[in-house]
Amino acid sequence: MTQEEKCILRALRCYVQNEVLDNIPENFDWSTASKIAEHHALMGIVYTQLKAFSDTESMHLLQRGFLSDIFYSTCRESDYQELQAAFRRAGLLVVPFKGMVVSQYYPNHELRTMGDIDLCIRPEDRMKVHELMIELGFEYKVDIPSVWTYHRDVISYEIHDHMFYEQMANSVDYQSYFDHVWEHVDSAGRIEPEFHFLYLIAHTAKHIINQGNGIRPFLDMAFLVRREQLDWKWIEQELEKLKLLPFARVCFALCERWLQTKMPWKADISEELYQQLTEKVLCDGIFGFGNEENSMASFTKQIKRSRLPYGLAAFKLTIQKLFPSYGNMQPVPKYSFLKGRPWLLPAAWVYRWGYTAAHKFRYGCDFLLEPIAKRTVVEKREKLLQDWGL
Amino acid sequence: MKEDISFKITKGVCLVEVCGEAVLVSTREARGKCPSVQLVNSAAAYYWSLIEQGFTYGQIIQHAAGEFTLEEMQVAAAFDQFVEALTQNGYLIAERHTV
Numbered sequence: 001m002t003q004e005e006k007c008i009l010r011a012l013r014c015y016v017q018n019e020v021l022d023n024i025p026e027n028f029d030w031s032t033a034s035k036i037a038e039h040h041a042l043m044g045i046v047y048t049q050l051k052a053f054s055d056t057e058s059m060h061l062l063q064r065g066f067l068s069d070i071f072y073s074t075c076r077e078s079d080y081q082e083l084q085a086a087f088r089r090a091g092l093l094v095v096p097f098k099g100m101v102v103s104q105y106y107p108n109h110e111l112r113t114m115g116d117i118d119l120c121i122r123p124e125d126r127m128k129v130h131e132l133m134i135e136l137g138f139e140y141k142v143d144i145p146s147v148w149t150y151h152r153d154v155i156s157y158e159i160h161d162h163m164f165y166e167q168m169a170n171s172v173d174y175q176s177y178f179d180h181v182w183e184h185v186d187s188a189g190r191i192e193p194e195f196h197f198l199y200l201i202a203h204t205a206k207h208i209i210n211q212g213n214g215i216r217p218f219l220d221m222a223f224l225v226r227r228e229q230l231d232w233k234w235i236e237q238e239l240e241k242l243k244l245l246p247f248a249r250v251c252f253a254l255c256e257r258w259l260q261t262k263m264p265w266k267a268d269i270s271e272e273l274y275q276q277l278t279e280k281v282l283c284d285g286i287f288g289f290g291n292e293e294n295s296m297a298s299f300t301k302q303i304k305r306s307r308l309p310y311g312l313a314a315f316k317l318t319i320q321k322l323f324p325s326y327g328n329m330q331p332v333p334k335y336s337f338l339k340g341r342p343w344l345l346p347a348a349w350v351y352r353w354g355y356t357a358a359h360k361f362r363y364g365c366d367f368l369l370e371p372i373a374k375r376t377v378v379e380k381r382e383k384l385l386q387d388w389g390l
Numbered sequence: 391m392k393e394d395i396s397f398k399i400t401k402g403v404c405l406v407e408v409c410g411e412a413v414l415v416s417t418r419e420a421r422g423k424c425p426s427v428q429l430v431n432s433a434a435a436y437y438w439s440l441i442e443q444g445f446t447y448g449q450i451i452q453h454a455a456g457e458f459t460l461e462e463m464q465v466a467a468a469f470d471q472f473v474e475a476l477t478q479n480g481y482l483i484a485e486r487h488t489v
Contacts, residue, residue, distance in 0.1 A: 048408070048411075066411070067413060067429060070415060070427065071413075071415050074415040074417060075415070078402075078404075078418070108408050108409060110406065110408050111408065111409075152418070153418040153421060154418075155418075
């Protein structure tokens with residue numbers, strides 16, 4: 001850990017504990033610190049904690065981040081109020097989750113960054129909600145069937161008809177579990193905090209399996225635990241069902257070490273593992289993008305899901321790479337001729353092999369041989385996921 | 391008959407105070423009319439709050455002079471600068487009228 005990383009962790013701890021940071025190291029590099037804060041989408045919080053130690057010039061990047069956080073949060077709030085009123089008038093039940101809910105637990109909700117506002121709707125309301133959003137002047141796109149994204153001015157909404165739609169590295173059906181959200185919505189249209197907490201744990205696990213995660217979700221957990229009286233017995237039981245209890249324990253152990261927040265239960269992790277996970281989280285930043293270590297994340301997830309011996313799982317995945325399914329190929333613009341004509345799939349495969357052989361032969365070979373060439377990387381990642389309790 | 395000035399805040403602009411910092415933010419309704427975000431000092435935040443309450447120029451000078459035991463002339467000089475900067479940026483609209 002660099003001195004800037006250590007100092008930022010101390011600053012975050014002070015923010016959570018409502019304490020004043022008493023010093024920063026000599027030769028503190030403000031530019032490095034700003035980059036770390038930006039990498040974790042925590043510029044506003046870091047600025048408020050460190051501003052006493054420097055002049056505006058050294059702080060200008062962090063200050064810009066702080067102003068940006070204030071700008072987006074104010075616009076978000078104003079836009080969301082307008083949208084809520086429109087939904088109420090239309091008689092549609094829409095419940096916020098993730099950042100919009102968690103931000104309310106922060107001492108300054110403006111400083112809890114988020115890329116968009118996540119809203120959950122009942123699947124049967126999808127088209128009514130869509131028509132309303134279009135009427136209100138939003139532009140939209142659909143990347144994933146369960147999540148439609150709407151954009152207006154500087155604000156984006158992700159409207160989900162399933163809270164959870166991805167598979168993780170085990171066989172638990174998280175989508176079905178979180179589809180029960182409507183049984184956990186109170187009369188004020190708020191998801192019960194316990195159920196929402198389960199979702200946050202599952203969501204964090206998903207990011208860690210897919211790529212990685214920065215410090216922000218751990219701050220969320222710490223603030224939730226500090227501010228809300230939760231039924232921990234029920235949460236523990238449900239996490240057990242979801243096969244996420246060991247993971248939650250590891251997260252809580254990290255929260256205690258980093259943020260000195262008393263958590264309800266925690267794993268007993270070794271100093272070596274603590275250092276390893278801290279390095280990984282710091283390096284990953286907000287969603288682990290850009291960290292080379294995560295390059296085999298998707299492959300590792302599939303190997304883990306298959307529950308087959310490595311060689312057999314790798315062979316199966318290579319076959320899938322050579323013969324992708326209709327569902328995987330049809331959305332690619334180059335293979336749009338497949339739409340409604342699945343019987344053309346073999347032709348698409350032949351075209352794909354020919355194109356790769358002619359234009360990117362080396363890449364094609366590397367792609368197919370990846371499971372063999374990167375076996376050590378995959379095994380290391382599998383071990384890391386195991387250490388996370390996943 | 392006496393002349394006074396009243397102020398109108400551009401629709402969609404609001405003052406946000408976080409951790410001792412005051413920031414003017416233009417939301418969607420104010421987009422294109424003024425800068426998106428501007429850090430202001432505590433004096434400006436104080437004047438802004440009086441404008442939000444509907445105080446006129448004369449009332450603000452009187453109020454601030456009383457609160458900080460300053461000469462009205464001194465307050466007027468500082469307040470004029472504030473008004474000039476914020477009207478130029480489009481955050482405020484000043485309207486002269488007789489009372």
